[in-house]
Structure formats: structure tokens, C-alpha cells
Amino acid sequence: MDRMIYVAMTGAKHTLEQHAAVSNNLANANTTGYRAETSVLRAVPVFSDTLATRAFVVDSSGGADFRAGTVQETGRDLDMAIQGAGWIAVQLEDGSEAYTRNGNLHINANGLLQTRNGLNVQGDGGPISIPPNSIVAVAKDGTVSTAPAGAGSSEPNISAMIGRIKLVNPPEAQLARGPDGLFRLAGGGEAEADAGVALISGVLEGSNVNVIEAMVDMISLSRQFEMHMKLLQNAEGNAQRASNLLSINS
Numbered sequence: 001m002d003r004m005i006y007v008a009m010t011g012a013k014h015t016l017e018q019h020a021a022v023s024n025n026l027a028n029a030n031t032t033g034y035r036a037e038t039s040v041l042r043a044v045p046v047f048s049d050t051l052a053t054r055a056f057v058v059d060s061s062g063g064a065d066f067r068a069g070t071v072q073e074t075g076r077d078l079d080m081a082i083q084g085a086g087w088i089a090v091q092l093e094d095g096s097e098a099y100t101r102n103g104n105l106h107i108n109a110n111g112l113l114q115t116r117n118g119l120n121v122q123g124d125g126g127p128i129s130i131p132p133n134s135i136v137a138v139a140k141d142g143t144v145s146t147a148p149a150g151a152g153s154s155e156p157n158i159s160a161m162i163g164r165i166k167l168v169n170p171p172e173a174q175l176a177r178g179p180d181g182l183f184r185l186a187g188g189g190e191a192e193a194d195a196g197v198a199l200i201s202g203v204l205e206g207s208n209v210n211v212i213e214a215m216v217d218m219i220s221l222s223r224q225f226e227m228h229m230k231l232l233q234n235a236e237g238n239a240q241r242a243s244n245l246l247s248i249n250s
Contacts, residue, residue: 008231019221025209033101034207036065069208078105081205086197089122089166097190098182123163167197
């Protein structure tokens with residue numbers, strides 16, 4: 001009977017965690033560049049001499065749906081999306097590196113190119129600094145060029161390359177999602193720049209969350225949780241009946 005309790009108890013726990021993951025996906029259905037979180041339940045035996053026939057249910061999640069989201073045109077020069085596979089490298093507050101598909105960039109008060117969350121965009125040699133009163137253009141390969149804001153089209157050679165956005169494309173299996181929604185190398189370290197990754201300016205990539213599928217998943221998980229709770233109730237009822245039988249026989 002306790003075998004049923006093991007499975008139902010751990011199944012209910014991890015079903016709630018899956019429900020939270022789906023809820024988080026729904027909350028980020030409109031987040032630029034968001035990658036939906038995925039999870040799968042599996043059975044794991046309890047490694048013990050006295051509990052050899054018992055099994056836990058565990059959530060082997062931590063995965064992500066890496067399918068591309070819908071690209072929407074904005075016309076803004078500092079809006080950009082990755083064309084195909086790849087990531088934009090950003091610098092975290094502790095100096096480490098993370099990766100995002102959110103190309104909604106801006107220039108902060110100190111002239112640094114940042115994401116909307118205030119993280120510095122990584123360049124070949126660190127953060128990219130934009131000169132004041134400049135028009136910024138980003139090429140397909142991530143090259144950032146600037147020109148004086150008041151320059152006319154008749155003036156030659158007014159643009160200057162000031163850096164290149166670090167674009168990477170590590171294997172998906174090596175990426176791990178952090179609590180902030182950004183991805184990092186699972187083993188630590190920094191990914192190498194990949195010249196094959198291309199940017200499209202004037203557009204943003206939307207979230208890849210399918211709202212209808214997520215709602216269906218929430219309903220399914222709610223029913224799974226109810227099933228686990230009924231199993232626990234059945235186990236409790238069986239235990240009470242067994243106790244009554246033993247008390248009568250004694």
C-alpha cells in the first residue's frame with residue numbers, strides 16, 4: 001500500500017511544479033524572445049535495501065522549447081532578431097555571460113548598448129559604448145556602426161565601426177535556463193562567437209509559447225493532480241480498513 005503512497009505523493013508534488021512551469025509560460029506569452037519551459041515526469045527507483053520495490057516520480061525538466069517565435073516588424077533601428085539559430089550574448093551583473101533572443105535594445109545614459117532589462121550587450125572586447133549624438137546601425141553580422149546625428153547623406157565616410165555584437169550558437173543540449181529566463185552554458189564558461197549567426201534589424205521575435213496548448217496542458221495537469229490525491233485518499237481508506245480488521249481479529 002505504501003508503494004501507492006510513494007507514487008501518488010511524489011506525482012502530486014511534481015505535477016504542481018509542472019503546473020507552475022506552464023503558468024510561467026502563459027505569463028510570458030508576450031515576452032520578446034521567450035522560450036517555453038518544458039518538463040517530463042518519470043519514475044525513479046528508491047535505492048535502499050529496505051525499499052527496493054518502491055519508486056519515486058521525479059520531474060526531469062529544465063528543458064526548453066527552442067523553436068523560433070513569430071517575427072514582428074517594428075521599424076526601430078535597435079530592434080533586432082536572430083535569423084535562424086543563435087543567441088545574443090549579454091553581460092550579467094556579476095560579470096558572467098548569458099544568452100538571450102530578446103533583441104529589444106537601447107542605449108543607456110552612459111552610452112552603453114543594453115537590453116531592456118539593463119544588461120550590457122557583449123561585444124568582441126566587452127560592452128559596446130556608443131558615442132553621444134550618434135545614429136546607430138547594426139549589420140547582419142552584428143557589426144555596430146555609428147554616424148554623427150547631424151550628418152548629411154552627401155558627406156562621405158561619416159560612419160565608423162565601433163564594435164560587433166557577440167553572437168553565439170552553442171549546442172542546445174549545453175544550454176541551461178536560469179531563474180531570470182536567460183540561458184547559460186550548463187558547464188559554465190562562455191560560448192565562442194559564431195560568424196554564421198545573423199541578425200535582422202527593425203524586427204523583434206515574439207515568444208514561442210502556444211497559448212492554446214498551454215491552456216490544455218493546465219487542464220490536463222489539474223486532472224492529474226486530482227487523480228494523485230484520490231490515490232492518496234484510497235490509500236488512507238485502505239489503511240483504516242486494514243486497521244479495523246486487525247483490531248477485530250485481535
